[in-house]
Amino acid sequence: MTQIPSLDLDPFSIEFFENPHPVHEVLREAGPVVRLDKWNVYGVARYAEVHTVLNDPLTFCSSRGVGLSDFAKEKPWRPASLILEADPPAHTRTRAVLNRVLSPTVMKQLRGSFVAAAEAKVDELLAKGSFDAIPDLAEAYPLSVFPDALGLKQEGRENLLPYAGLVFNAFGPPNKLRQDAIERSAPHQAYIAEQCQRENLAPGGFGACIHAQVDTGDITPAEAPLLVRSLLSAGLDTTVNGIGAAVYCLARFPDQFARLRNDPTLARNAFEEAVRFESPVQTFFRTTTRDVEIGGARISEGEKILMFLAAANRDPRRWDRPDHYDVTRRTSGHVGYGSGIHMCVGQLVARLEGEAVLTALAKRVSDIGITGPVQRRFNNTLRGLESLPITLKAA
Amino acid sequence: MPSIHFIHPDKRSERIEASVGDSVMQVATGHGIDGIVAECGGNAICATCHVYVDESWLARLPAMSEDEDELLNGVAAERQKNSRLSCQIKVTPELNGLVVRLPNRQI
Numbered sequence: 433m434t435q436i437p438s439l440d441l442d443p444f445s446i447e448f449f450e451n452p453h454p455v456h457e458v459l460r461e462a463g464p465v466v467r468l469d470k471w472n473v474y475g476v477a478r479y480a481e482v483h484t485v486l487n488d489p490l491t492f493c494s495s496r497g498v499g500l501s502d503f504a505k506e507k508p509w510r511p512a513s514l515i516l517e518a519d520p521p522a523h524t525r526t527r528a529v530l531n532r533v534l535s536p537t538v539m540k541q542l543r544g545s546f547v548a549a550a551e552a553k554v555d556e557l558l559a560k561g562s563f564d565a566i567p568d569l570a571e572a573y574p575l576s577v578f579p580d581a582l583g584l585k586q587e588g589r590e591n592l593l594p595y596a597g598l599v600f601n602a603f604g605p606p607n608k609l610r611q612d613a614i615e616r617s618a619p620h621q622a623y624i625a626e627q628c629q630r631e632n633l634a635p636g637g638f639g640a641c642i643h644a645q646v647d648t649g650d651i652t653p654a655e656a657p658l659l660v661r662s663l664l665s666a667g668l669d670t671t672v673n674g675i676g677a678a679v680y681c682l683a684r685f686p687d688q689f690a691r692l693r694n695d696p697t698l699a700r701n702a703f704e705e706a707v708r709f710e711s712p713v714q715t716f717f718r719t720t721t722r723d724v725e726i727g728g729a730r731i732s733e734g735e736k737i738l739m740f741l742a743a744a745n746r747d748p749r750r751w752d753r754p755d756h757y758d759v760t761r762r763t764s765g766h767v768g769y770g771s772g773i774h775m776c777v778g779q780l781v782a783r784l785e786g787e788a789v790l791t792a793l794a795k796r797v798s799d800i801g802i803t804g805p806v807q808r809r810f811n812n813t814l815r816g817l818e819s820l821p822i823t824l825k826a827a
Numbered sequence: 828m829p830s831i832h833f834i835h836p837d838k839r840s841e842r843i844e845a846s847v848g849d850s851v852m853q854v855a856t857g858h859g860i861d862g863i864v865a866e867c868g869g870n871a872i873c874a875t876c877h878v879y880v881d882e883s884w885l886a887r888l889p890a891m892s893e894d895e896d897e898l899l900n901g902v903a904a905e906r907q908k909n910s911r912l913s914c915q916i917k918v919t920p921e922l923n924g925l926v927v928r929l930p931n932r933q934i
Contacts, residue, residue: 535901540901764868775867
């Protein structure tokens, strides 16, 4: 049996977030499984092991929480998710409900309005010339389409991003990021709980479609609001960071933006490659349900395993030239949205938003220049920027 | 090794040696068949690994699940009665010689 190397590093520290890539390499090269003494967890950072853990949900469960906190030992900070923090067979039923609400067929209906909104946004920003790509594009665009697609009221939408930031900070350890977020959470939690109710969701939206499945008997009236909550938790900040990552990539790698401009049909793949390259969702945990051997190492029942999705997405064992952003790369198989039964249920919405924004940029913009200091935003799970000052030139 | 024939929209045909146990989608993406996108990597979410199965092979394939049937309603190209998602077809020795046609678009 392989000895599991112990590493003395904190993958939830600000120093780590500032430049995670060298540490990801240390984690990958130390072995297929590592021990992280700081938080008493195991870690996997190679593609093969991350993929294995993601695709064996009965051994590596989610119902004990997908953050550091073990729900078998600690009360969750909010009522557990019925989908993210559930295992089969319970998960199978709720997942089918959200699959229907966010299906390829539904995306076909949304495409026209999402594309039009992206074109209008890029035109507005071109008129402005110089702006901050994070608030003015990466946040503004999803905020202009997703809450409407969900069927949310206009009032109170300013709570959405703080709530999502809270959810993703709360997966981390009890550090300052998590404690501060939870301390400030009461008004955001109250807003979210209210918007999950049937009477607050406009007809035809994702939220109303979830509640409609109460009528067909697929879910109970008590379950519907919690499933709406899943979309409010994970449907916005993720795409904000995905679009932010894509714009940051295109601004940093002008040769890749030139290839995209030359063939705007690459937009969807250029977005997908940005999700691989930056991995907006960096990590998730699982908990072992039995003694298990993985990568030649033995792990006991009841242990937390931290999956470094971002490190797997740049594992040279799996990817050719992993540290290069390449808009023509075959990205299928990356774990930026996870893999297996818990793979992001909203991935088609994310891709539609990303494709719409990148297509509009490819067709209307000739140059993206970074014009000021780039600032990172720190979160225990999400990787993204606070500020990205850029100037666009019209094509 | 069983071989799978992929026929492109321009009628070009590619014959690929497949490993038993892989899905037809994995066979295609592992050999650079561009007509299969497979955005979700085989998790039956995205409907971008659509193929038209040659009629003579249709009956020999595993039955279609309700999920696959629902996803096929969302494919980008026209759905036909021989439409399948290639991620849901596992390669077996009996599928040696399987012929699938690629649609003109996946997105």
